[in-house]
Every structure is written in C-alpha cells, then in structure tokens.
Amino acid sequence: MKIYVIHENDEWTAPLFKHFEELNVPYENWHLASGIVNLNEVPPEGIFYNRMSASSHTRNHRYAPELASAILAWLERYGRTVVNGTMALRLELSKAAQYMELEKFGIRTPKTIVAVGKNELIEASKAFIGEPFITKHNRAGKGLGVQLFRSTDALAEYVESDAFEIPVDGITLLQQYIESEEPFITRCEFVGGKFIYAVKVNTSEGFELCPADACSIEDLYCPVGEEPEAKFEIDASFSNSITEQYVEMLKANDIQIAGIECIKDRNGLLYTYDINTNTNYNSDAEARAGKDGMLEIANYLTQLLKTNIAS
Structure with missing residues (x-):
C-alpha cells in the first residue's frame, strides 16, 4: 500500500x-x-x-x-x-463554480459575469460602465487571461486584436476590479482541512501570482532607488474570521488541501476570488518564516x- x-x-x-x-x-x-x-x-x-x-x-x-x-x-x-x-x-476547473460555492457559505466574491463569444463579452462589459473591470479565464491558473480595463471601448479593442486569448473552455469572465490601498493579495493555505498560514503576495508587477518556484523567474521586485523586497511573504500577523468560513466551505466540498486568495478593497471589505486545489508554495518565503507547506502535506x-x- x-x-x-x-x-x-x-x-x-x-x-x-x-x-x-x-x-x-x-x-x-x-x-x-x-x-x-x-x-x-x-x-x-x-x-x-x-x-x-x-x-x-x-x-x-x-x-x-x-x-x-x-x-x-x-x-x-x-x-x-x-x-x-x-x-x-x-x-x-471552473472559477464560476468556485464563486457560487463561496457565496453559498456567505463568503463575498467580486461581481462577475460569464460570457462566451466576442460580441457577448463586449455587451456584458456595459454592466461595468463607470467602474474598472478585469477579464479572466474561467478555467485557468497563474493569472491566465487577466487584463484590466476601464471602458467597453478598451475591451472591444483588445477582444478584436491578436492579443486576445481564447480560454480553453471558451468561457471568459468579466469581473469587478477590487482596488486595495496596498498592492497585495493574501493567500490562505490549508492542509488536512486546517489553516496553516497566510502569504502576502505583492501585485505591483501584474497578476501572475503562482507561488511555486517553477512559476517565478524572479522572486524580487526592485523599484528604482529602493531596496529589493520579496514578492511572497508569509504574514504571521494575519488573523481574520474568514478562515473559519473557508474551513467550513472546504469541508462541505470534501477538499482537504487548498490555497484560497482574497483581497481587501479601500473600504476594508474582504473579497475572495480564487480557490486553488492544486496549491503550491514559495520556498524562499517559507524559509524566511520557518514553514514548509509540502512537508505538512x-x-x-x-x-x-x-x-x-x-x-
């Protein structure tokens, strides 16, 4: 055995x-x-x-x-x-399914519209007039298809260009853009259905946020004139009752190991936008904090x- x-x-x-x-x-x-x-x-x-x-x-x-x-x-x-x-x-395999499951347990998710077809995508974006929004692939990972837009015209130009990425399942999501006071998101890690730690991920360089070492060409970002700062940092001070809701949701879905990503807006409201059941860890961040997610698994x-x- x-x-x-x-x-x-x-x-x-x-x-x-x-x-x-x-x-x-x-x-x-x-x-x-x-x-x-x-x-x-x-x-x-x-x-x-x-x-x-x-x-x-x-x-x-x-x-x-x-x-x-x-x-x-x-x-x-x-x-x-x-x-x-x-x-x-x-x-x-479905972010749309993730959001419905999260909402079922009272966990706030960003406003999201599912669309198939270029014309349908452009039409759906009219629901976001006056507010920024992002596109993302329904079946994705590593930030696939994530683009920020501030108007329907800007989206239409992208959709009709060679740069437009067709999702593997054909489904593109249009989603409310959550702007935080600080450029980071938080990823909560669970093993055996229990919360083990939270990692702060700096988003200054974009949306490809896979923490695995194999996904990261460079773990540091360095604005001119500043000291290098880690992109991934385990946040030992993170404390939020949302982790209890995450535990409940994972248990109901028979999920033992996961990483769940969330972000606070400028008003302090917490939004959850991704469940990773194929969770990875950043070895540099773990070494600095004395943690080892893969050993936990x-x-x-x-x-x-x-x-x-x-x-």
Missing part, C-alpha cells in the same frame, strides 16, 4: 516527492499527460492525492483534467481514500496511509 500522486507537472511535485523519500514513505508518481484506466478492474489500495491543475493545457497536457476526472470517479466508486477528489477537481498523507494500513 502506498501514496499515489495524481498530477501533470513534475516541477510542482518534486518537493513533495523529496519529502516522501526523506520520510521513507512508499509513493507512486501518477503523471496524467496520457494514460489508460480500465474501469472494469478494481483499483489498487492506497491513498490517492489529486494535484491536477486547471492550467495543464499551458504545458501541452490539454486532456489531463478529463483523464483525472475519469480516474477519480473510478477510485471513488470503489471507496478508495481520495484527497481532493471529484468535487475539488470541479472547483479547480507529506505528513498529512503519511498519517492517512498509516491509518489505512492499520484498518
């Missing part, structure tokens, strides 16, 4: 596998760039951890999430212990494995 890690990105899983080896825990690398699953066979025993990413298509793994969906259904049919199963994958999965073996 061992831990199976279902994923499509070797760089993102390398730190986790390193911890498994240090802990002498048996595991299998289940990479879903391609594969076969025989639904008529009984799946192996073990712990199955789903780390499928919504941005898999950017790594030429277009159908990895669909294959993962079939595998998770198979595993759950046979009662296997799955961490971040079908419900987690559903939210990973490795220990959590190891305990599940021991419990499974004992039963």
Whole structure:
C-alpha cells in the first residue's frame, strides 16, 4: 500500500516527492499527460492525492483534467481514500463554480459575469460602465487571461486584436476590479482541512501570482532607488474570521488541501476570488518564516496511509 500522486507537472511535485523519500514513505508518481484506466478492474489500495491543475493545457497536457476526472470517479466508486477528489477537481476547473460555492457559505466574491463569444463579452462589459473591470479565464491558473480595463471601448479593442486569448473552455469572465490601498493579495493555505498560514503576495508587477518556484523567474521586485523586497511573504500577523468560513466551505466540498486568495478593497471589505486545489508554495518565503507547506502535506498523507494500513 502506498501514496499515489495524481498530477501533470513534475516541477510542482518534486518537493513533495523529496519529502516522501526523506520520510521513507512508499509513493507512486501518477503523471496524467496520457494514460489508460480500465474501469472494469478494481483499483489498487492506497491513498490517492489529486494535484491536477486547471492550467495543464499551458504545458501541452490539454486532456489531463478529463483523464483525472475519469480516474477519480473510478477510485471513488470503489471507496478508495481520495484527497481532493471529484468535487475539488470541479472547483479547480471552473472559477464560476468556485464563486457560487463561496457565496453559498456567505463568503463575498467580486461581481462577475460569464460570457462566451466576442460580441457577448463586449455587451456584458456595459454592466461595468463607470467602474474598472478585469477579464479572466474561467478555467485557468497563474493569472491566465487577466487584463484590466476601464471602458467597453478598451475591451472591444483588445477582444478584436491578436492579443486576445481564447480560454480553453471558451468561457471568459468579466469581473469587478477590487482596488486595495496596498498592492497585495493574501493567500490562505490549508492542509488536512486546517489553516496553516497566510502569504502576502505583492501585485505591483501584474497578476501572475503562482507561488511555486517553477512559476517565478524572479522572486524580487526592485523599484528604482529602493531596496529589493520579496514578492511572497508569509504574514504571521494575519488573523481574520474568514478562515473559519473557508474551513467550513472546504469541508462541505470534501477538499482537504487548498490555497484560497482574497483581497481587501479601500473600504476594508474582504473579497475572495480564487480557490486553488492544486496549491503550491514559495520556498524562499517559507524559509524566511520557518514553514514548509509540502512537508505538512507529506505528513498529512503519511498519517492517512498509516491509518489505512492499520484498518
């Protein structure tokens, strides 16, 4: 019996596998760039951890999430212990679904409109007249498709240009732009359904906010005449009752491991806008704070494995 890690990105899983080896825990690398699953066979025993990413298509793994969906259904049919199963994958692949689930638990999300089609996108933007708004891909990651606009005309020019990115699922979101007093967002990390820490992410350089080291060409930004400052910084002072609502929402959706992103507007209102069920961590930020999110995951999965073996 061992831990199976279902994923499509070797760089993102390398730190986790390193911890498994240090802990002498048996595991299998289940990479879903391609594969076969025989639904008529009984799946192996073990712990199955789903780390499928919504941005898999950017790594030429277009159908990895669909294959993962079939595998998770198979595993759950046979009662296997799955961490971040079908419900987690559903939210990973649809921001629209995320917002509806968050709102169900009284968690405030930005005003959002779903649109398919260029003309429909331009028409939908009229609901934001007089206020800035952003576009983003419904099925995305790493800030895919995020652009800031202040008028319908500006959006129309973008939509009709070669720069316009067609989302992999065809769905573009138009969303209220939340302007904060300070240029940062907060990402709350959860392992085993419990809050472990919050990380402050500086947004001065744009919207590609993946904390994984593999996503970051450079972890520092340095305005002229100023000392370098870390883009990712663990915020030990973060304290907000929103984490209790996040825990409740994750539990209801059978999600054990996640990173949830939020931002405060100029009036102090907190908005939540993203659930990452394929969560990553920034090693520099963790080293400065003495934290290790992947070790937390490795220990959590190891305990599940021991419990499974004992039963």
